[in-house]
Amino acid sequence: MVLLSDKQNASSSTFPDPFISARSKAPDRQAIALISDHGDPAADIGKEAAGGQNVYVRQVGEALAKLGWQVDMFTRKTRADDATIVQHSPHCRTIRLTAGPTEFIPRDRLFEFMPAFVNAFQKYQAKHHYPLIHTNYWMSAWVGLEVQKTHNVQLVNTYHSLGAIKYQAVPNRPAIANTRLDVEQQILEQANCIVATSPQEQEALRSLVSSQGHIEVIPCGTDIENFHVMPKSEARSQLGFQPDEKIVLYVGRFDPRKGIETLVRACTQLKENPADVRLVIVGGSDSTQADGDERNRIEGIVQELGLSKRTTFVGRVGHDRLPLYYTAADVCVIPSHYEPFGLVAIESMACGTPVVASAVGGLKFSIVPEETGLLVPPQDTDAFAEAIDRILGDDLWATKLRLRASERVQQNFSWSGVAAQLSDLYRRLLAQSIAHEMLVPVRSSDLSGAIVVPAKALTQVS
Template sequence: MVISPEKNVKSSIQKAPRQSIALISEHGDPAAEIGREEAGGQNVYVRQVGEALSRLGWQVDMFTRKANPDDATIVQHNPHCRTIRLKAGAEEFVPRDQLFEFMPEFVESFLKYQAKQNYPLIHTNYWMSAWVGLEVQKTHNVELIHTYHSLGAVKYQSVPNRPTIAETRLAVEKQILEQARCIVATSPQEEMMLRSLVSDAGRIEVIPCGTDLKRFHVIPKLDARKELGLKPTDEVVLYVGRFDPRKGIETLVRAFALIHHSSADPSNLKLVIVGGSAADKLDGDERQRIEQLVADLGIAENVIFAGRVGHDRLPLYYTAADVCAIPSHYEPFGLVAIEAMACGTPVVASDVGGLKFTVVPGETGLLVPPQDTAAFAEAIGRILDDELWARKLRKRASERVQQNFSWTGVSAQLSDLYRRSLAESIMGDGVILAPRKVAYSRVNTIPAKSLTNLTKVS
């Protein structure tokens, strides 16, 4: 029997084993329900990246800390992607700022899998995962890729009293930048922040976050409102995220109150706040504070606390809204912005971090100074008051996300980075392979302008 060379090649490709890689996210459980304790953008990022990489030919294990005895130790997302929950301290929820003492045990648990799978590349997420990766690298030949998600050097600028863990965190964030094969910054603004606040050494590549375009896309607005019990004539402002003082919900509530009190007929004004979990004490305390503020400002009848909402229903909220507000004090990227824009909803966001990358002022929304109540009120009011302009914003917002922020495209760039990193490790430290060039639509940040000088784009 004669077998053609083509069949031989095809057969060998089909039988070639997948390369195993590890994604580490010590507190952001990729399999967790979004909205639970400390479950947010990092969870979404790791889960979506992991699953997309598995579709590109990798064998992906995503490691996190087991925080609930009832949670499965292993969650199989698809045949080539799974979440593995490692033992690191008691199987109970522990706030992020108190987790570091359990990281040595996390390393021990991870090394048991490393002994079996021999991961040549580890992509760490957040500073404690970076510490884990650096510890593993002391005894194993692994390539480290890192994504920060949050930067201590930024966070501690606005904190009056630094926690005891601050110096450790700052040291690890500097060490991982200088020692990792590559840092993945999710926006050009994050790259600049790393260079100015952390270190001018080390290698950084900009690869943005993405969104699930099969889930987040434009749907009929009236249908969404009907499903949520909102009227066609309502003017809806939306917030999606955790109850955390740094998320700036107080600024948004006060801005909404300004709009409410200046309106001739505020009965149709609605502020919908999605997110939060009363089961989490820290989260619950901030929610109670915001609820009390809403009552004190006399806008309780116009504010809806929707609570935790599953990702399957989030598109309804985005689509039903006239404006999605993101008043964060700082965001390295801001997944909510591109989720909202994917659904055709204009964004009014703080002029900080990665939001300056995702939101194009005057085209997909507006950027305003963080913690500026009057500026948020003016920007939101401008979009609510100009339906013709708002339609143009909605169209361009959706187009921008489709062109630049799909998880498939993001993961293809990460996959390319991984393969180059592994090739560089074989060829020697002196070799650096050039990244594949990716063109983004309007990636250059438009210079900040005052709201009164912003020109509507026709």
Template sequence: MLSVHTCPLAALGGKETGGMNVYVRELSRELGRMGVEVDVFTRSQNPSIPRVVPLGERARVVHLAAGPEAPMPRAEIHAHLDEFVDGVDAWRLTRGAEYDLIHAHYWLSGVAALALRERWSVPVLQMFHTLGRLKNRAARSLGELEPVLRLREETRIVGASDRIVAANVVERAELLRAYAAHAPRIATIPCGVDTARFTPGDRAAARAALSLDERPVLLWVGRIAPIKGLDTLLDAIARLRAGGAALTLLIVGGEADEPENGHEAELRERIERLGLGAAVRFVGPLPQDVLPTYYVAADVTVLPSYYESFGMVALEAMACGSPVIASRVGGLVTTVRDGVTGFLVSESDVEALADRIATLVADTDLRWRIGREGVRWAAQHRWPCVAEAICREYASLEPGATPHLAAARCYD
């Protein structure tokens, strides 16, 4: 398995970490439980980290040097992919390993996967997690546009991969329309959630643990980036507070080394300008085992993004019984069932977002009903079910994967 630009073990909420890290980690662990031997190769960003780190039963992460062993903008990693490919191949040769299939995550991994296929003559299964052309349509400035290099490489990967996994029908449609993908080669498999970790809990205990008072709590989780729409949420909160509502917003994500002129700094200036300093708390990135406490404590989890390929945060929140309000964009339109497991509003619509927040915060019964349905919906997206579906795609490319399906735990 290839996850070139980001390690599945990295703390979530940073500039280069998010749902894909969770996906690679949890899928690898579940495949390992099914008896599949999984090596996840990633670019080393810190020379002090052990070269090999166990990920779970039969699964491990292998850190390989490719360029400076330090964080690097994604577009710059492309120039070091030949070194990465050589590193993966050298690892295979020195350890006598034989890989039956390459599962690549994101476009950079897809480039490496196609190069390795030339050497190994094994099939490639590609998952993009996010598509450059979709992101560009959601971009709000020239600085947010994805480079032509990415678009060109994505098109090449789509045409050359043996199988592509799309997270939802929105991504599938984009692959067909904008990338001329061959429809029979696309499998649509939603992302998953760990329902053993993300589960409803004692709201009062969770709020006490986080030192929260009785004011309604809104929760935002993710990478702090313009495309995530935090500016819209802040404006909505300012609108509500101007009307007399007392709210607390918890922002989970960001990095300690965020530059002073970065997007987080812009958001802090906006908070000061709107007079929200006492209402907003930057929590920073959190490990997965701590996140459920925040979801349980929150009255509403908000995803005001301008684009999301899937919206794993929404699924985690629903699994914990937290009502979700999300933008009607990308994969969120299928992850959130509008009016059933949460509510969808138009992106950038401050008034609509504020009105929906006010409605949910004021209606305890509605929050309970939406939360209950969210728990039921999330239960249909457990990682064992995702891993079984992925393994079926493996088996369609490599018959040796078929016996592992007998160990699938989807219906346990």
């Protein structure tokens, strides 16, 4: 990975633009832009709300580059000392744009800086021209819609989270709620294509957002070279866990919507000998970061319930060591109130660890009940305790779950497979765009008997 400072960015006349040098070596590569306003693809996962979206954009970008695309991933710069450009591979880079103060800003207060983000992006668009833009999250979608007003671009969007669902469970909507809902409807109806990561998300878009617009289902993926089956004894030895412990694992951010409290309380109701069960919580920042309040709250509940001695707060873990935690666990629990897809589920399954998860969103797609794990009602402490007990108490069945879980990911959820589907979608959209530009309207006075084809008919995705 190559980091370029502010003086080495694309506008510098002193240092060569990596985009230009890469294109000079591979003139046939088509440039495309992935926009992830708050989800920095180059960020450390788990830090200041960095999670599934960051992983998705980074992995998709790198996989698309391997398929022959020139990929620029745009995000907002949140720290002054962060490199403006992070070169992940010769044909894939993250570009951090200055939009507002160079500091972390919570998502609910970020929209006011999106016009500045558009202006910063337009400088790259004018110089390189990205004929296709894949936006991620609703604010990035707004950016894409603004760019589409002045440039002929094919616009693709992945939501990652739906306000129409999120606000159903929030007692007090934030001030930005109505704006978000309007943009989510607008992007569905006006984008060239929406990528839903599961059939359940597609259904939610149709029932809650709009009946208009084109949607294709392309799932998220995982790095099956990194997340794979290995001996459990080896993983536990490296992590310092005892061979005979029953390990219940959570991986993710500290956020009330992630349902960690439900898991903690469920652990007090397990039938297993309490001394044999260890709850391992991986992820999140320290108490000084944006998610510190929720972490402190969860730690308080753990102490209140007398679970401190058998609960381990690991903190952020790099992707190189994360497979060890999945492998060491007997069960991975995802108690989220809602997940459009849920990358943790397929990471765990790729390592052969069965999952107990809330029966919500894309988790109902990635997990096959009774074959790769169990699904239970969200926020149902009793149901989670019962499901965890089933897996911990039946070693033979758990072994079968491990095998089937790994097989399902290998067959359906590799990043290379996801990128291949996206690449096919992009090429179809670009081909239709070119066909549309080449269409010359013919007037009846110019050629008797000519058949006039409406230009808009060529913009529809078959």
